[in-house]
Amino acid sequence: MIQLVLGLAALSGVTAVLALLLEVADAYFADYGECRILINDGQKELTVQGGSKLLSTLMDQGIFIPSACGGRGSCGLCKLRVLEGGGPLLPTETPYMEAEDLQNAVRLACQVKVRNDLKLEIPPELFLIRVYRSRVVSLENLTDVIKGVELRLIDPPEISFKPGQFVQFQVPEYEGCPEPIYRAYSIASPARRADTIRLAITRAPNGLATTYIHDYLREGDEVVFNGPYGHFYLRDTDREMILVATGSGLAPILSILHQMADEGISRKATLFFGVRARKDLFYQEELRAIEQRLPTFKNVPVLSAPEPDDHWQGETGFPTDAAKSSIQDPANVEVYLCGNPLMINAAVKMFTEMGIGEDRIFYDKFG
Amino acid sequence: MGRFPIFQSPHLDEVERKMRPSGDYRHGFLGKDDRKLVQVLSEDEALVRSLSLTDGAIARKLADLTAQARKGLGGPVVVEGRFRVQVQEARGKIACPWGHPGLYPKTHVELTNLATGERLVWTDLAVHMIEAHGFYQGQGSPYRMEPSVLKRVLDL
Amino acid sequence: MEGGLSAPVILFAAIFTNNILLTNFLGMCSFLAISREINSALGLGMAVTFVMTCTSALNYLVYYYVLVPLDLVTFRYIVFIIVIAAFVQLVEMVIERFSPLLYVVLGVFLPLITVNCAILGVGLFMIIRNYTFVQSVAYGFGGGVGWTLAITALGGMRERLSKAPVPEALHGPGITLIIAGLMALSFMGFSGMIQMQ
Numbered sequence: 001m002i003q004l005v006l007g008l009a010a011l012s013g014v015t016a017v018l019a020l021l022l023e024v025a026d027a028y029f030a031d032y033g034e035c036r037i038l039i040n041d042g043q044k045e046l047t048v049q050g051g052s053k054l055l056s057t058l059m060d061q062g063i064f065i066p067s068a069c070g071g072r073g074s075c076g077l078c079k080l081r082v083l084e085g086g087g088p089l090l091p092t093e094t095p096y097m098e099a100e101d102l103q104n105a106v107r108l109a110c111q112v113k114v115r116n117d118l119k120l121e122i123p124p125e126l127f128l129i130r131v132y133r134s135r136v137v138s139l140e141n142l143t144d145v146i147k148g149v150e151l152r153l154i155d156p157p158e159i160s161f162k163p164g165q166f167v168q169f170q171v172p173e174y175e176g177c178p179e180p181i182y183r184a185y186s187i188a189s190p191a192r193r194a195d196t197i198r199l200a201i202t203r204a205p206n207g208l209a210t211t212y213i214h215d216y217l218r219e220g221d222e223v224v225f226n227g228p229y230g231h232f233y234l235r236d237t238d239r240e241m242i243l244v245a246t247g248s249g250l251a252p253i254l255s256i257l258h259q260m261a262d263e264g265i266s267r268k269a270t271l272f273f274g275v276r277a278r279k280d281l282f283y284q285e286e287l288r289a290i291e292q293r294l295p296t297f298k299n300v301p302v303l304s305a306p307e308p309d310d311h312w313q314g315e316t317g318f319p320t321d322a323a324k325s326s327i328q329d330p331a332n333v334e335v336y337l338c339g340n341p342l343m344i345n346a347a348v349k350m351f352t353e354m355g356i357g358e359d360r361i362f363y364d365k366f367g
Numbered sequence: 368m369g370r371f372p373i374f375q376s377p378h379l380d381e382v383e384r385k386m387r388p389s390g391d392y393r394h395g396f397l398g399k400d401d402r403k404l405v406q407v408l409s410e411d412e413a414l415v416r417s418l419s420l421t422d423g424a425i426a427r428k429l430a431d432l433t434a435q436a437r438k439g440l441g442g443p444v445v446v447e448g449r450f451r452v453q454v455q456e457a458r459g460k461i462a463c464p465w466g467h468p469g470l471y472p473k474t475h476v477e478l479t480n481l482a483t484g485e486r487l488v489w490t491d492l493a494v495h496m497i498e499a500h501g502f503y504q505g506q507g508s509p510y511r512m513e514p515s516v517l518k519r520v521l522d523l
Numbered sequence: 524m525e526g527g528l529s530a531p532v533i534l535f536a537a538i539f540t541n542n543i544l545l546t547n548f549l550g551m552c553s554f555l556a557i558s559r560e561i562n563s564a565l566g567l568g569m570a571v572t573f574v575m576t577c578t579s580a581l582n583y584l585v586y587y588y589v590l591v592p593l594d595l596v597t598f599r600y601i602v603f604i605i606v607i608a609a610f611v612q613l614v615e616m617v618i619e620r621f622s623p624l625l626y627v628v629l630g631v632f633l634p635l636i637t638v639n640c641a642i643l644g645v646g647l648f649m650i651i652r653n654y655t656f657v658q659s660v661a662y663g664f665g666g667g668v669g670w671t672l673a674i675t676a677l678g679g680m681r682e683r684l685s686k687a688p689v690p691e692a693l694h695g696p697g698i699t700l701i702i703a704g705l706m707a708l709s710f711m712g713f714s715g716m717i718q719m720q
Contacts, residue, residue: 176388340441
């Protein structure tokens with residue numbers, strides 16, 4: 001009996017000593033000390049406690065790098081250039097690296113651990129990104145698969161963005177999704193309304209975020225999002241504008257049109273909005289109102305598969321074909337595209353073949 | 368694993384862990400299946416062989432149908448006079464749970480066999496997993512591709 | 524042999540003639556799974572050698588200064604495993620700090636060193652054979668180097684073999700076990716050279 005007790009005591013003693021030694025070792029080895037992070041050639045200088053991943057370290061310092069997976073290393077969006085101090089490229093990063101990324105010292109911020117001083121290069125527009133808390137004030141079924149979500153900002157109370165940009169919407173854990181995730185949605189509301197934003201979200205089959213938004217989100221719920229992001233916005237030139245949108249791709253284009261109406265930008269502009277049938281059209285009254293305010297703007301809905309009951313008299317086919325036949329002077333035209341990635345790829349090919357330079361074709365590619 | 372004997376390994380455990388429902392893949396590629404991944408792979412491999420098919424042939428047919436569907440730019444396309452296919456593409460790219468380099472677009476293809484009315488759905492990633500890993504997904508996954516159904520519906 | 528062999532001889536024997544893996548067949552699991560590339564095989568081998576040497580020393584001290592005085596020798600199995608587990612955790616911390624690439628490449632195999640039977644085996648053998656402290660450390664070090672030698676040799680062979688026309692049914696574990704068996708056969712030629720028991 002005494003031997004058993006003695007044995008257990010000895011066992012516990014040895015284990016306790018070892019555990020203590022491990023604690024000491026952990027404190028010593030895991031302590032990376034203070035690290036200096038220089039961003040954009042010294043434009044910004046941060047002194048942080050090392051040991052965490054770069055993504056969360058930057059986020060704690062108020063710099064938001066886009067991420068759809070919350071730092072798990074499965075979306076590949078958090079790319080930035082690590083010029084010094086990043087260590088070797090990890091196997092968890094290689095699936096997301098293109099050839100030019102490898103040459104430019106591009107890394108995934110969620111995989112790089114801050115162990116020593118770093119030198120980074122981050123696109124300056126990312127410094128304007130904030131995290132916003134908001135509340136759902138209305139949910140509208142714009143079509144049978146597209147939901148309009150209106151969010152009133154709580155904190156910070158206002159957002160300033162360029163029409164055409166998007167936000168990363170945080171979907172919390174819910175049944176079927178054990179972790180929070182982020183998805184990008186374009187802002188459909190005018191920029192002059194700084195305290196509320198509106199999003200138009202299409203249901204994706206088996207989609208993680210869109211299932212939540214269509215089936216679980218309720219009025220009054222709080223929503224966290226960060227942004228604004230994106231390089232899709234109105235360019236300040238005098239050229240004629242051709243706008244092509246499909247489905248919820250209308251959202252950023254509508255925001256841009258509101259900007260033009262609010263600022264009195266009277267460039268010749270034509271919108272070719274492509275959907276399948278009349279029931280898939282939405283925001284048409286708003287577009288007609290903008291036509292009233294901007295005599296140089298014309299809204300052309302294009303149906304690719306109108307139902308007989310639609311009694312459709314307008315354009316049919318694909319919006320890209322309708323746009324193509326309307327262009328008379330390809331040298332003096334700017335094209336803005338948003339929507340279905342297949343349509344965008346086909347359209348870019350078609351427009352460049354027509355002689356419109358690639359620097360005059362703007363589109364929103366989230367992927 | 369579509370080409371070599373299937374064996375258990377810590378790497379396969381890691382792949383199986385990624386396949387369970389998570390923040391990255393909603394339905395989880397194994398669905399409600401209780402079997403281990405190595406079992407799913409072995410049993411499907413035996414099934415495919417018993418149907419006198421190969422993973423490569425099935426994947427090639429699916430990829431070909433997807434390419435045809437893409438021409439419809441989101442609308443339905445009739446292929447070979449016996450299938451109606453339609454593709455829907457969501458934004459973003461998705462990685463393969465096997466963890467090798469390569470990102471796949473988030474496509475969702477729906478096929479209807481015009482003769483029998485039977486329907487089939489798949490994604491670009493699902494086709495890749497059939498071709499490179501011999502993985503047809505678990506029972507209960509919305510993109511489970513039952514080899515016998517594939518043979519019947521696609522007339523292979 | 525009770526104190527009969529000198530430490531350098533034990534070292535030599537543990538590496539070549541009484542290789543812990545090819546002669547005693549201990550430590551096979553990670554041997555089969557990680558030996559696909561020479562670099563990762565060498566990395567893991569060094570980690571195992573370090574763990575084996577240090578745990579031999581530690582286990583010797585714990586055995587003769589804690590367990591024997593308290594007459595608790597039957598507890599040695601549990602205590603040795605605890606010491607090995609703690610030590611592997613330490614090695615994990617060190618590797619993560621100084622070579623994050625190796626840490627990610629080894630992945631789950633690093634904590635799996637804990638259950639590598641070769642490490643426990645070395646500890647138990649040194650007790651059975653009544654080695655002194657110096658002999659135990661030599662045996663631990665030699666055992667680790669021998670294991671590394673075996674795994675690196677196997678890694679090299681598999682790298683070469685990846686271009687060879689191996690029959691489909693034997694890919695992966697099949698051909699690996701055959702190679703391991705052939706290596707063990709060749710090491711059997713050493714048997715009887717040095718009596719370690």
